[in-house]
Amino acid sequence: MWTPNPAMAFLSTLFSPRILAATAVALGFSLLNAAPAPIKVLIVDGQNNHSWKETTPVLKEILEASGRFQVDVATSPPQGGDMSAFKPDFAKYAVVVSNYNGDAWSKETNEAFEKYVHDGGGFVSYHAADNSFPEWRQYNQMIGVGGWGNRKAPESGSMIRYRAGKVAIEAVPGRCGNHGARVPFQVTMRERRHPIAKGLPKVWMHAGDELYDSLCGPAQDFTLVGTAHSNGQNRGTNEEEPMLLAVRYSNGRVFHTTLGHDVAAMHCVGFITTLLRGTEWAATGKVSIPVPPDFPTAQATSLRK
Structure with missing residues (x-):
């Protein structure tokens, strides 16, 4: 353009x-x-307890259709394979999007990724990527909080909740990671001055999805951008749980979204918009992608295929 x-x-x-x-x-x-050069994005996948072969193409399509991103994909060996040869060149990209939840990477790849984010690279943790690497301390610092993978509080860290108008961080003993049945739910933007949230409605209705709760981790240097109420009648916690986090890891920026379990949930315009804006922020520290006119309201979802 x-x-x-x-x-x-x-x-x-x-x-x-x-x-x-x-x-x-x-x-x-x-x-x-001239329009600005597209932001180079690397999606990492290859193992996941979710349908990564279905969701990675949708992630790629969402990002590239915006005109703001150019996307490559790095796919790991399958579970149980030789991970020593999996060495993505992270430094070639402004931001890495993880759609990965599987075997540990090699020490060399871990260190390369740590250096990449530490030195200012952007990182997006998408949905079950926050289930990954429970023993990797630096990774858990990047995502703020995670779930499953034998994570337990307080050993694995604290939980982030939103109560009485402020962020609450607490180490409640118990297993980390839970969700109820997939249903539509409202997302509430808690820090509307953040570039990712600026201009979005305070409350919007997300399409049917897994609402993660009881995530735990280091919970350091983060901004709680969006939450959702975990309904006790749907096996939830009756707490306002983090859905969207912006985390600082040294010189790097991390956008952590728990949303988007499957392709149906990824059709939500709220998911699409926050993914785009979060990815741009992680890469650049700024957001130029506008809020679309079909963004969901507090009462109604909005889907785009």
Whole structure:
């Protein structure tokens, strides 16, 4: 995409192309205002207790359809395979999106990823990626909180809740990671000044999805961007649980979304929009992607296929 420079557009009505080009050079005009280069994204997948072969193409399509991202995919060996050769070149990308939940990576790959995020690389933890690597301390610092994988509180860390208008961090003993049946639920934006949330409705209805609760971890240096009420009648906690987190890990930015269990949930315009804006923020620290007119309301979901 490009747009003509307004000054040059006016001059083009007065002069020939040859004179116009010479004038542009003399006056320092650019004939075209080029759109910014696409942000390079790497999706990591290959193992997951979720249907990664179905969800990775949707993640890629969502990101590329925005016109803001250029996406590659790095697929690991299957479960039980030789992970020593799995060495994505993280440094080539502005942001890494994880759709991975499986075998441990090699020490070399772990260290490369730690350095990448530590030095300023962006990272997006998508849904079950927060189930991964329960023993990898630095990874758990990046995602803030995670679940399953034999995580237990307080050994694995604290839980993040939202109560009485403020964030509550507590180490409640118990298993970390739970969800009820997939149903639509409201997401409430808690830090509306954050670039990811700015301009979004305070409350919006998400499509039927798993509502993660009781996640635990280091819970450090984060902004609680969005929560949802975990209904006790749906095997929940009756707490406001974190759905969207923005985490700082040294010089890196991490967007953690628990949403998007399957392709049906990924059709939600709320999921699409927060994924796009969270990925851009993780990569750049800013958000230019607008809130679409079909964004869901507090009462009604909005789906886009």
